[in-house]
Amino acid sequence: MKHLIATTALLGTLASAGFAQDLTPMSDEERALFRAEVRAYLFENPEVIMQAVEILQNREAETQAQADIDLVASNSEAIFNDGYSWVGGNPEGDIVLVEFLDYRCGYCKKAHSEVAELLETDGNIKLIVKELPILGDASVLASRFAIAVKQVAGGDSYKAVGDALMSFKGDVTLPALQRLGSTFGLDMEAIEARMNSDEVTAEITATRALAGILAISGTPTFVMHDELVRGYLPLEQMQAVVADKRG
Structure with a gap:
């Protein structure tokens, strides 16, 4: 599940990068081509997914740690x-x-x-x-x-x-x-x-x-x-x- 979330986040990032270059919405053909390119990239570079998972886990851990510190402070x-x-x-x-x-x-x-x-x-x-x-x-x-x-x-x-x-x-x-x-x-x-x-x-x-x-x-x-x-x-x-x- 975390791999899926990380991959989705990565796709969103890549998509954002693509739109940053051209604010014109993609056509169906362009979108299909873009997805194929991303898929090919991930198959060729699977370590990117693991890197994204690690980043996600680190962010979640930092968020939880800060939430726990806030809980302790408010219930001291x-x-x-x-x-x-x-x-x-x-x-x-x-x-x-x-x-x-x-x-x-x-x-x-x-x-x-x-x-x-x-x-x-x-x-x-x-x-x-x-x-x-x-x-x-x-x-x-x-x-x-x-x-x-x-x-x-x-x-x-x-x-x-x-x-x-x-x-x-x-x-x-x-x-x-x-x-x-x-x-x-x-x-x-x-x-x-x-x-x-x-x-x-x-x-x-x-x-x-x-x-x-x-x-x-x-x-x-x-x-x-x-x-x-x-x-x-x-x-x-x-x-x-x-x-x-x-x-």
Whole structure:
């Protein structure tokens, strides 16, 4: 499809060039001859199509990147200062990294250790975690548990539970979460009572609404300072983005 679009664009360009030389509309015979010449040229120089596709893709990427920057700017308060998302790393860091995650997402699990290494080796990055359970009821259950832990037991317990959930390999069930909570000495009765509360629901609902505004359809998704990074990003690339943001 992109090849077709690029070819159409190329034909339009060539046609415009032809009309620029002579503003008189082509006759049917002239138009047929022109099309034949263009067809022959493209068959003789097929690399032109690939060059046009590359130009089109670059333009689309630039347009999307600018649109994402505008989205971040217009929703900065909800992204960076929602009042409930957990904050880690260096709270006074010069770069803010926001992660939308799902505990059952394979790429989130893969990114987890790399984000931790980025924070440890850099020391000047503020991390904000946003719960975005999108992979079914078990994901919602895990997020409700984690948020309830945060609300009942505080940020340190939330961090410990979040790390454990990211390395958890079994089925996410209430009995499994009860066992997990007990290993950290948590008040599971209070946490279970909070899991289905309006307070927990409000956090998930607000984050889902924000994800909708930002056109986030998968996890992990990052906001790195002022731009959206959609999908998993290896440590080296995250470091490169951070270096670029610092100028």
